[in-house]
Amino acid sequence: MEAVVDCRGPPTRRFYRVLWRGYPPDAATWEPERGLGDCMQLIEEFWYSQGMTTEDGFIPNLPSENRCEWCCRFFRRAQDLKAHHTRGCPARPGARAGSKSERAVQRERRRALQADAARVHMGTNDLESVLDFGYLGSDFDANGDSRRAITVRAAQAKSVFGKLHHIWSSDKLPEKAKLKLYSAGVRSVLVHGHESWDLDEGAQRSLRGWNARCLFRITGRSVAEECRQPTSDLVSRELAAGQDSRGSSGRDKCSEADLSAWLGARCWRRRRSAVESTPQALC
Numbered sequence: 001m002e003a004v005v006d007c008r009g010p011p012t013r014r015f016y017r018v019l020w021r022g023y024p025p026d027a028a029t030w031e032p033e034r035g036l037g038d039c040m041q042l043i044e045e046f047w048y049s050q051g052m053t054t055e056d057g058f059i060p061n062l063p064s065e066n067r068c069e070w071c072c073r074f075f076r077r078a079q080d081l082k083a084h085h086t087r088g089c090p091a092r093p094g095a096r097a098g099s100k101s102e103r104a105v106q107r108e109r110r111r112a113l114q115a116d117a118a119r120v121h122m123g124t125n126d127l128e129s130v131l132d133f134g135y136l137g138s139d140f141d142a143n144g145d146s147r148r149a150i151t152v153r154a155a156q157a158k159s160v161f162g163k164l165h166h167i168w169s170s171d172k173l174p175e176k177a178k179l180k181l182y183s184a185g186v187r188s189v190l191v192h193g194h195e196s197w198d199l200d201e202g203a204q205r206s207l208r209g210w211n212a213r214c215l216f217r218i219t220g221r222s223v224a225e226e227c228r229q230p231t232s233d234l235v236s237r238e239l240a241a242g243q244d245s246r247g248s249s250g251r252d253k254c255s256e257a258d259l260s261a262w263l264g265a266r267c268w269r270r271r272r273s274a275v276e277s278t279p280q281a282l283c
């Protein structure tokens with residue numbers, strides 16, 4: 001090898017045009033970067049001749065491509081790339097946008113803001129102002145965001161799914177039985193308390209993806225197929241039913257009526273027993 005004279009392709013599949021010693025320039029060939037492991041010096045020299053350097057893991061851009069040098073994402077137009085940089089590339093060293101730690105910091109900030117929010121008094125009691133709280137197995141967020149609750153539930157259900165791996169990989173159990181076990185043992189953990197979730201488009205998409213990533217291990221289909229046409233639909237079957245019961249369906253009205261009747265009976269009984277017991281106490 002004599003020199004590297006050109007380069008093409010994205011950084012993950014990059015090719016270099018190599019000039020061979022003793023051969024004319026038109027005999028130069030395109031070689032993949034992985035085959036040039038012991039010629040890094042020549043590659044460095046090539047980039048240096050282009051006015052660029054590969055130091056510190058920085059992947060140089062080809063002059064003809066609009067690629068983010070940090071996350072390697074391609075853009076059709078130069079202004080799109082510029083806009084991407086202005087918004088802040090999450091892969092830029094030192095950038096923590098979208099990372100777990102950044103979300104945790106934001107959450108702590110919101111928690112501090114919520115603690116300073118206007119206090120509510122109940123008689124002489126000063127009610128504590130909190131950002132989130134658990135009630136009847138559901139996680140509630142002060143700003144009505146149920147994404148965290150879904151993430152927590154999904155992690156718990158995934159852990160159960162992992163513990164039952166011998167069932168999913170077993171070739172003695174039929175697929176139907178596995179699906180029943182999945183529905184009874186794993187999904188029930190996920191959908192516990194889902195009546196309080198706000199199932200917007202994003203939440204539904206992430207739940208479908210979660211379901212597909214579990215189902216593909218059971219059915220052997222691809223994740224994409226399970227996303228498009230799930231063997232057993234999670235969102236429209238189980239979650240939609242629960243969401244309906246939250247609204248003004250007949251079942252909900254019925255349970256509300258039951259609840260008020262029960263509460264009324266309790267209050268009435270307590271009042272009556274108080275009235276009955278008073279004269280005795282006085283005697």
Ligand SMILES: [Zn+2]
Nearest residue numbers: 068070071089
């Ligand atoms: Zn980027």
